[in-house]
Amino acid sequence: MCGNGHVEPGETCDDANTTSGDGCSAACQLEFSCPPGQVTFIQTSTDGPLLIPDAAGPPGAQSVIQLADSYVVSRAVVVVNAISHTRLSDVGISLITPAATTVTLVSGNGGDADEYVSTIFDPAAPTAITAGTAPYRGRYQPQGPLGNVHGQSSKGAWTLRVTDSTTPWGGVLKSWTIAMCGN
Numbered sequence: 001m002c003g004n005g006h007v008e009p010g011e012t013c014d015d016a017n018t019t020s021g022d023g024c025s026a027a028c029q030l031e032f033s034c035p036p037g038q039v040t041f042i043q044t045s046t047d048g049p050l051l052i053p054d055a056a057g058p059p060g061a062q063s064v065i066q067l068a069d070s071y072v073v074s075r076a077v078v079v080v081n082a083i084s085h086t087r088l089s090d091v092g093i094s095l096i097t098p099a100a101t102t103v104t105l106v107s108g109n110g111g112d113a114d115e116y117v118s119t120i121f122d123p124a125a126p127t128a129i130t131a132g133t134a135p136y137r138g139r140y141q142p143q144g145p146l147g148n149v150h151g152q153s154s155k156g157a158w159t160l161r162v163t164d165s166t167t168p169w170g171g172v173l174k175s176w177t178i179a180m181c182g183n
Contacts, residue, residue, distance in 0.1 A: 002014060002018060002027060002028035003016065003017055003028070004016065006082065006117075007028075007081035007082055007118060012024075012029050012044060012079065012177050012179075013081065013118040013177070014081075014117075014118050015118040015137040015138055016118075016137060022138055023118075023120045023125075023138055023139040024118055024138075030077070030179055032077055032179040034074075034075065034182075035074075035181065037183065038074060038182060038183045039071050039181070040179070041067065041069070041180045041182065042177065042179045043065050043177065043179075044065075044081070044175055044176070044177040045063045045065050045177070046175075048174050048175045049172050049173065049175075050162075050172070050173045051170060051171075051172060052083070052091070052163070052170050052172060052173055053164065054090075054166065054169055055164055055165055055166050059163060060092075060162055060163035060164065061162045061163075061173050062159050062160070062161050063173060063175070064157050064159050064160075065157070065159075065160075065176075067154050067158060070154060071153070071155075071180075071182025072151060072152070072153065072154075072182055072183055073151065073152050073181070073182050074150055074181045074182060074183060076149045076150070076178065076179070077121065077122045077179045078095055078105060078142075078146070078160070078176065078177070078179075079119065079120050079176060079177040079178075080093060080105075080116045080118075080173075080176050081117075081176055081177060082115070082116065082117055082172075082173075082174035083115065083116040083162060083173050084114060084115055084172050084174075085114055085164070086114055086169035086171065087110075087111075087112055087166075087169055088109065088110025088111065088113045088115075088116070088134055089108055089109065089110050089112070090108075090165045090169065091106070091108075091164060091165075091171065092107035092108065092163040092165065093107070093116075093160065093161070093163075094107075094161045095149070095178075096158070096159040097149050097156075098152070098158065099153070099156075101148055101149060101152065102161075103142065103145065103148055105142040105143065106121075106129045106130075106142065109129060109143070111134070114134065114135070115134060115135035115136070116134075116136045117135050117136070118137050118138070119136040119137065119140065120138060120140065121141075121142040121146060122139045122141070122142075122146075123141055123142065123145070123146045123147055125139035125140050127141065128140065128143075129141060129142060154180055160176045
């Protein structure tokens with residue numbers, strides 16, 4: 001049900017409203033476009049939900065989206081469809097490219113809040129994630145330079161790694177989406 005704040009099958013985002021123009025359309029689709037002549041990729045993970053172990057456990061949860069087509073990436077946006085965690089300031093979220101480039105999307109931000117819901121990490125967003133407030137819904141600039149993926153091949157395993165820096169709390173990564181332009 002679009003607008004309920006939960007990303008469900010057929011949705012690429014759901015920011016708890018049905019208003020277009022905020023990064024997530026009235027039909028709960030990511031508002032993302034590429035320049036003329038470029039290919040648009042939008043792919044959502046299917047390997048969740050995944051447990052995010054606390055710091056005493058394994059080193060985080062890793063969700064992989066495998067892309068078969070090979071294009072040169074010119075723009076990339078990452079959507080965290082849903083992460084629940086007791087304390088977001090313990091959470092780190094990174095994107096790892098097939099070329100092994102790691103981009104920190106957010107780390108140590110959010111205090112005692114507990115959710116990322118349809119959080120769109122977009123370098124062109126008007127607000128930095130560090131200036132936002134939880135629950136993080138909508139478009140935010142990531143902490144790290146997402147532009148570092150530009151020029152890389154789209155083909156291969158794109159990994160979202162979610163870590164927890166302290167004990168005793170863990171969390172859950174439901175799913176995520178990657179959107180890219182390429183030629």
